[in-house]
Amino acid sequence: MQIRDLPYPDPGEPDTRSGTRYLLWLGRGQLRGQLVTLAWGLLHFVSVMALPYGVGLAVQAVVDGSGARLAAAGGVLAVSAVLIALGDTMLHRTAVTNWITAAARTQQLLARKTASLGSALTRRVAAGEVVAVSTGDVEKIGWFVEGVSRFLAAAITVVLVCVGLFVYEPHLGLLVALGVPVLALGVLPLLPRATRLADVQREKAGRATELASDTVAGLRVLRGIGGEELFLDRYRAASQEVRGAAVRSAGMWSLISGIQVLLPGLLMIGVVWYGVGLVGDGRIAVGELVTVYSAVMLLGYPLRHFEEIAMAYSFSRPSARRAARVLALERTATTGSTAAAADTADAPNAPGAGRAAASGELYDPASGLLVPAGSLTAVVCGDPDAAGRLAERLGGHPADPDGLPSVLLGGVPLDGLSLDEARTAVLVQDKDPVLLSGSLRELLAVPASGAVAPRDALAAAECGDVLAALAQAALDDDPMEAPVTERGRSLSGGQRQRIALARSLVTDPAVLVLDEPTSAVDSHTEARIADGVRALRTGRTTVVLTSSPLLLDRADRVVLLHEGEAVAAGTHRELLDTEPRYRAVVTRETDEERLSAVSGAARAAAPKDFDIEETA
Structure with missing residues (x-):
């Protein structure tokens, strides 16, 4: 795999049983790259360790006055230098490739998991943790994957050098062979503590990142309630904990580095002291001592x-x-309904299999909400958070953590469908939809049935003024090519909401669930949007979670949810007249206020002459 070949067509199925197993899985997936790096690493390290032989040969040639051997020594040094440069260049190139490839594979896996889980992801893990994993953590993971091959090359080189020195000069070679394992393993007792300190640092840094991300995401709310200083103090304390943990970890690694400098120095002193004695006794030549010393x-x-x-x-x-x-993390939990759906999916000829799941009435067993097929159904819920949870449940993702049964579409549990089938069947537009950066044409280029043209969707969503504003920003006066900044920051809240609605309408799913789709527009625009959506979605199932009378009045059917259960259904006007709880949510009018208004109207309409009769 070369960097230019990224991303992977399929990043594979990772081994997620533990962090170590995941690292090993990444390494096995890049076996070819690891072997290439190992080969270049061996060339580089062996060429470096060939320098002492050339230096020793040159020193001995000078001592012996041999010009031929001096020239040979120069040739050895020249070849070693060329091979060192070549090996180092290619080692760095292939090692960085392994690093980036491992990081890219991890990011692809995270992106795929994020797309699979959808909004369920941030309910299972903090958003800050996802950010930490996809940024800083992938770098650390890539570091280990690329370091393995270089370490193996270094370890093999050390073994070859020890064997070579023993063959070259048995007396000093034996001393080096005995001393090198001490050098390599001398810091081993310190590694567990260093690892624990590094783990603590990473955990504290991750929590600080989570806190920062979540604080930034809720900054507008924090400002509204005056909680900025409170969260600033919390982040300041978290960052100080990270600093303290980093200092302790760095101190331990500094001790390890110091020991790894001390031990080779002691070995070098021993080699020189013993080697000088051997030279004095005439048992080895000066060049051999220089070779062994340089090698150590x-x-x-x-x-x-x-x-x-x-x-x-x-x-x-x-x-x-x-x-x-x-x-x-898995998209669904294995429940009875899921298992039943899996059995249905495994039987192609079974009733309800295949495309049958993409049509029919929508039913939520948890609340009793029933949405007839092909209707525009409005749902009124006094609790906005409960409405948001209902919207997610109607979308079929994820399986409810409280064990509530899955929503049924045409009698088939949504959490038993594959991700592609579920998204084709039901689309949920959140209360605060996100727009990515790009042109308007790119924003509307979403997977769709093809039955709804972008211009029709924009018209139904009342985006005329948005198009006019974008046309002024476009180079060729084409609003479809006008740039939209990330999250639609170049648009107002109402404009972002309408563009998002148009995007949902273009998709044209079998079931469209809209959570407060007109909360940021004025009443006149809201009325036109209600008419446009109703006309465009004729014959398709549409669910609108709202308390807006304008939208409710245009719905075929209105359902009131109270404390999580469907308690009343009918038209908007019928529920206004017969259901006090509905009236309280939609009109914000209590029964006392309604009775007072009715009594006032009755008194105003009463005959004026009753006072005269009573006086008479």
Whole structure:
């Protein structure tokens, strides 16, 4: 896999049983890249370790006065230099490729999981945690994946050098062979504590990121209730905890680094002290001592990768654990209704299988809400949060965490359908829909049935003034090519809402659920939108969660939900006359106020002469 080949056509199914298993899964998925990096790493490290042989050969040639051997030594050094440059360049290139590939695969998996779970994701994990995983954590995960091959190359090189030194000069080679394992494993007792401190730092940093993300997301609300200082104090305390944890972790890693400098120094002193004695006794030549000394000095280079892989693992393990936790989330829980739906899906000839799920009446067993097929049904709910939860449940995602039964469409549980089938069948427009950046044409280029043209959807959503404003910003006066900034910040709230409504209408799903689609527009525009949606969605099932009398008056059927249950149904005017709870939600009028108004009207209409008769 090359960087230019990203993204993956299919990132695969990850092993999410633990963070370590996820890292191993990533490594296996990039086996070819790992082997290529290992090969270039071996070339680089072996070429570096060939330098001591060339230096020792040159020193001995000078001592012996041999010009031929001096020239040969120069050739060895020149070839080593070229191979070092080539190996280092390609090692860095392939290692970075492995890093970016692992990070990109993880981001693809996260994006796919986010799209699969939809709004359920942020109810199971904090939005800040998702941000932390998709940004900082993927970098740590990629660091470990690319570091594995370099570590293996360094470890193999160390073994080859020890064997070579033992063959080249048995006396000093044996000393080096005994000392190198101490260098490599000397810091091993400190690694568990260093790993724990790194885990603590990562966890605290993740919580601080979650707190910051959630605070920014709710900044408007915080300002409204004067809670900015409270959350600022909380974030300040969280950031200080991160700082303290980072200092403790850095202190331990500094101790490990110091030990890895100290131990090679001690080995070098031992080699020189013992080697000088051997030279004095005439048992080895000066060039051989220089070769062994230089080799021990350069061994610190590959040995540093032992520390790096330990650091990479300690930092990437909590990141991988957090990524695995998010990737392990499932869209639905296995319930009785889901299992029944799965049985239906497995039987192609069974009643209700296939496309039957995309038509028919919509029924919510939890609330008793029944939406007839092909009708415009309005739902009135006094609690906005309960209305939002109902909208999500009507969309079929996710399975209710409280164990409530799934919504049925045409008798088929929605949480038993595949994601593609569920989204084709039901589309839910949230109360606060999001617009991505791009041109208006791109915003409306959504998966659709093709039965509704964008211009018809824009007309039904009363977007004429929006098009006029966008035309002024377009280079060629074409509003469809006008740029819309991220989240539609270049538009007003009402304009964003109407563009989002037009996008939903273009999709033309079998069932369209709209949660307060006209809360940001004036009453005149709202009335025209109600007429436009009703006309455009004729014959299609539409559910509008609203308390607006203008929308309610144009609905075929209105259902009142009280404390989570459907308690009354009828037309808007019928419910106004017969249902006090409905009247209280829609008109904000209490029974006392209504009785007072009725009594006042009766007195105003009473004959004026009763006072005269009473006086007489």
